[in-house]
Amino acid sequence: NSRGISSNTIVKFGLGYALEDWEGLYQFLLNKNYSKEDISKSGLVIPKKTQDSEYYDRFRNRLIFPVFNLTNKIIAFGGRVLDKTLPKYINSPETIIFSKGNNLYGLNKAKNNIKDGQIIIAEGYMDVISLYEHGLDNVVASLGTALTKEQGKILSRYAEEIILAYDGDDAGRQATLRAIEVLIPFECKIKVLILPKGMDPDDYINKFGLTGFLLQIKKALPMVEYKIKLAREKYDLNSTEGKIDFSKEIAEILKNIKSEIEIDAYIQKISKETGIYESAIKSEVYSHKKRQIKYKTSAQKNRIGNNRNTIEYKINSNRKKSALILAEENLLYAISQDMQVFNKVKKLIDWKDFSLDIHRAIGEIIYNKMNKKEMVIPAQLLNIFNSVQEGRVVSEIFSKNYSKELINKNILEYINTIEIHKLQNKIDKLNKDIKIMNEKGNVDIEKSNETYIELVELKRKLERLKGK
Template identity: 45%
Template sequence: MIDMGNNFDEKLIDEIKLRNDIVAVISKYVQLKKSGRNYVGLCPFHNEKTPSFMVSEENQFYHCFGCGEKGDIINFIMKAENLDFVDTVSLLGEWAGINFDKNSTSKQENEEIYRKNKVYEINREAALFYYKNLLDKKNGGLNYLLKRGLEIQTIKKFGLGYAHEDWEQLNKYLLCKGYNQNEIFMAGLVSEQKNKNGYYDRFRNRVMFPIINTTGKVIAFGGRVLGDFQPKYLNSPETPAFNKGNNLFGLNFAKNEVTQKHQIIVVEGYMDVISLYQNGIKNVTASLGTALTKNQANLLKRYAGEVVIAYDTDTAGQAATLRGLDVLREVGCKVRVLRLSQGKDPDEFVMKKGKVAFLEEVDNALSLIDYKIMLLKKENDLATTEGSVKFVKSITKILKGLTSPVEMDAYIKKIALESRISIEAIKSEIYGNNKYDRRNNEKKQILDGNKYRSKHDRYTNKYEIQPLKPIEKNGHLEAQRCLLKLMTANKEIFYKVKIVISYEDFVDETYKKIAQILYELYEKDDSVDLEKISNQLNIKEIAILHDINHCIVPKENVEKALIDYVNSIQKHKFKNMKVDMEDELKQLEKVENKTKEQIVRIRELCIDYEKLMKELKKL
């Protein structure tokens, strides 16, 4: 949910939510269809074929029953656009036409918004300046890009530019535009002189690549030097608007393509992204450095189910690939590695071979395990015994991380074939001195350590053991859940239950509402499904309905289960009635001069109480 630690005025947040209808905003990202009181569509946060993403106009809330993502409009934009809270509120405020200077009462937040917006504004001005430099007259930057095979249309699409060799050209331009020196420095476009007597342009004699976030704002720059000067590539420093480890180059263009393909290709360089895009491969982005960070990995997972790493084939590229693979695996991405058969990098390959050939390479990309096997085969000479042993020992460390028995079995056989070491020996290396169960890949201890301990040191802490408190379960609530699931699935069960239980007997208010809808629907139809019930519920009630649908009920001995569920519900009902009767009797007994009506009421309660106790004993 929303982190209110940013200290925005709550009235301002409420105003932003009020002016941005959640259905209208989410419809920009998801094709929604009206379903009863709510809207449904395919979840933008995970890959699915059947819609499980629901939006409630009534509650201004969304919930995905597939992946569990939920929240209000601010949560949605933060996740969909990879923005922090301040940028999200600023963006939604901009869409709603809200002036923050007038509406926000937090000085801290006003200052943060001001700094970010000022950096965005200055960067946009700088991007236009660099772009005009590139196209206005002949320069080394334009010649370099044209020689690399880029078309003018592509150059315009990415807003590429050129920074002259002059030490103060951009700084003077921005000062003339009315920005002060501290603001230009804050944007990371100038550096301070060592003697502290002035500032000079950070980027000089470089082709400029604007780094644009998913909302279209220029957050930073990357510059590629022309000539042999170092560093070859230079990025903007961290600013109020830019953190290198939280962003990816080209994602502003790739995000829509990624959503359609559910696959994203990650490359190393700016030119790799641009060349692939120009050749029709648009689901591509670049990490702003050689190794992917966890934040970047989470961002990729947000947009795509599968990530294909396509780094350079040199040694540095391989090391970066391995680090990236491990980070991606940790956050739950399916990862593969592209090994180009010709050409050092994707830019060079696609320029020579074209789109079809590159996509064939993507289709043949190696899995994480296969890629690591390939690297280890290069490092070890499998023609020698020593090389084979080292190879197997290294591989088994990797295989220990596998959770699928099928994968494990397939790779063990593959390693045995390539190393000429037996399957049993490889299994022993993986599982140690434990018995190996071929049916379920589980380890079974040969020895029980306690069994062979001396009686003097066995169980020496038995007097310190504290018994666990039994976990109390609301059995009647679980019985209601299971009963509702069975009744929804089968009309015959419904009729059996209806004879002894009314929907009023469901004590939880949401369960009672669902039961009432169920009773009414069965009066009209022979069958009932979740969608028919959902149409009469709000989004929070629908979430409870889906929980009910996932509760475990017996497939056999259903009749016995029904009796148990009904008895549990009735027992709870009778216990509540018993408590109410006892309370009423106590109150009546306290009365000194009882009326005839009170005496009659006491007799009635006693008779009813006796009957109730008999019923409870039966249960």
């Protein structure tokens, strides 16, 4: 009652009291004709060290919290001291019917009161009961142990969103971080409720009431935001070294996120906060991932001798890019951003028409996605092309300050540049074929004439494209 818990809630949770008696419960159970073996197996008593086959009560002079399973049957107990004796809490040991790591305190009630697919998980019995008293009945606790994989699995069956409401001290922070790692594989939404240092949910709701606690729930941070918050507190973001170390730690956090959209959003946010280029952060995030598409293999299949159609892209920041490379970069960006532009371009050129191996590989992905009406996400491309060199190419394409209006205006010019290059490749190949035929002698006149006719036609097309 001193904690503001009503008689109704006390009855609902079955709260009780263990007498300050070393053998009170033990003798009571013996008088009820339970065998010593069964009493021992229940975990309610502890063997005496000095007397074989004799026991004393595990719980003495403690407030008792029964632990219920999902069918509302008592499977264990927790006991809290009523003075300053240590330990503050003791719990039933593992028994035939109870495993701490496979059960959650309060789930028997919370499972029927899930709101918006949301469950709150706290550390202790009193947190659950106090929040219930104030009107929050979708709360559970992890029975005095670090959250286990099995508990995470159970939570994910009942909730789409899990709010971690652990104590606001350093131990609570560490418990929160461990719980996040346990919950990540179950792909539920994870948020963290931030409490002032030194306060637990029971303290907070008793001081600020239901309205104050609901406000904290509304302000709960997504797990990534929470990790970023902790990292931000570790570094001096006014110094260059602090910004670098902070960005590296965030990159490590983002490596474990599956959603490319989420990764991209956080990269933009961290880039604005630190002033470090998005491309650099992306490169750090994806540096550990294995390439999912080996584009050079497919490119090599299309190689014909030393044909310029299979140019290897070697980056040299000191040289200017050719008009062809700039045209391809601008065109790849344009078709990835606008469905109308893509539909116009694909009628005129195919991704196979790009000159660079990597441009063809990027183009193939963009064409496939746009044909399926799917969004092209730069972070997703960085996940595929994750070497430093490849990442730089992708970043250069998608990180420029493009003028959409100017690019769209020049679409035909870009296509024209690519077509000119493609025609020149064909002309070079035919000239080479003619040279080989002449060197061999015994020229096939019919085939030679066909080759010359094709060569002349290609040269005319090339002159038309060049405007001559």
